[in-house]
Amino acid sequence: MLTCKEFLQELNDYLDETGDIELRRRIESHITQCPNCFVILDTTKKTIQVYKGVLAQTLPQDVQARLLKAVERKCSEKKLRAGLPSIQP
Amino acid sequence: MPATQEAGIFDESALVAKAREGDLAAFNELVNSYSRKIFRLAKHITQNEEDAEDVLQETFLKAFEHLGDFQGQSKFYTWIVRIAVNESLMKLRKRKSDRSVPLDEPVDTGEDTVVREIAVWDENPEQKYSREELGQILDEAVQGLRPAFRTVFVLRDIEELSTEETAEALGISVPAVKSRLLRARLQLREKLTRFFKRKGDDVFAYM
Numbered sequence: 383m384l385t386c387k388e389f390l391q392e393l394n395d396y397l398d399e400t401g402d403i404e405l406r407r408r409i410e411s412h413i414t415q416c417p418n419c420f421v422i423l424d425t426t427k428k429t430i431q432v433y434k435g436v437l438a439q440t441l442p443q444d445v446q447a448r449l450l451k452a453v454e455r456k457c458s459e460k461k462l463r464a465g466l467p468s469i470q471p
Numbered sequence: 472m473p474a475t476q477e478a479g480i481f482d483e484s485a486l487v488a489k490a491r492e493g494d495l496a497a498f499n500e501l502v503n504s505y506s507r508k509i510f511r512l513a514k515h516i517t518q519n520e521e522d523a524e525d526v527l528q529e530t531f532l533k534a535f536e537h538l539g540d541f542q543g544q545s546k547f548y549t550w551i552v553r554i555a556v557n558e559s560l561m562k563l564r565k566r567k568s569d570r571s572v573p574l575d576e577p578v579d580t581g582e583d584t585v586v587r588e589i590a591v592w593d594e595n596p597e598q599k600y601s602r603e604e605l606g607q608i609l610d611e612a613v614q615g616l617r618p619a620f621r622t623v624f625v626l627r628d629i630e631e632l633s634t635e636e637t638a639e640a641l642g643i644s645v646p647a648v649k650s651r652l653l654r655a656r657l658q659l660r661e662k663l664t665r666f667f668k669r670k671g672d673d674v675f676a677y678m
Contacts, residue, residue: 390586394653398634421589422660428667429660430628432597436605441507445524449506450499452528456535457495 596667624655
């Protein structure tokens with residue numbers, strides 16, 4: 383059986399579903415016998431879920447507008463540099 | 472016709488190829504696709520909206536300027552994430568040397584991961600709070616992480632980059648990403664437990 387320390391080391395692979403079947407089996411067996419690790423697994427899973435669900439960021443329209451303007455300015459500068467090499471210092 | 476519509480799906484490499492030839496419309500399409508994500512990422516790392524806007528602009532201006540250097544071996548998005556992370560970290564370092572913000576408090580510097588508080592959460596913890604309150608709780612919890620942990624958490628669990636992409640974007644090893652992510656997740660879990668634990672479960676367990 384896994385120790386609690388080993389359980390913690392393998393927790394990420396379990397949560398990310400990157401661990402192999404044998405590892406999943408050992409973790410699932412551990413949490414049926416260790417209430418603390420069961421709670422850690424459950425609440426860590428919920429931590430990730432709650433972040434994924436809530437932190438959708440909207441981009442303020444004025445920020446987006448300033449960004450596009452800056453890119454346009456950069457594009458003109460680039461074209462100017464490419465087209466008029468003689469004015470380069 | 473825009474490259475995206477020809478294929479009916481978002482065709483990143485076609486847009487990048489056009490942008491490299493100087494097609495501003497193609498580049499703007501890339502900007503429109505990723506600006507929200509880059510802004511969110513920068514805001515989480517810098518913890519500041521003004522800095523995040525600077526990072527957002529710098530990222531896309533640098534990308535535009537250096538499109539010729541982009542090899543196409545990684546995805547364009549991973550490439551700009553790397554630029555955005557570097558710009559964000561520069562902002563943080565600059566602020567630290569200005570001493571205008573408090574230095575991050577090292578909460579847990581031990582190599583071993585320590586779990587202090589174990590309490591059962593409500594079935595649907597997010598329903599205890601309004602969306603706004605919840606956003607604030609989550610933001611503050613992330614802010615409490617050290618930048619090294621925060622950055623990995625943001626890239627892996629919010630921006631949903633793979634472990635390998637995160638390692639590439641940050642220039643650190645895959646095992647380093649994994650260990651930082653574990654500690655970030657466990658520290659956040661602990662911070663959130665204070666808000667989300669089920670009433671009556673007031674028992675602290677130590678291990």
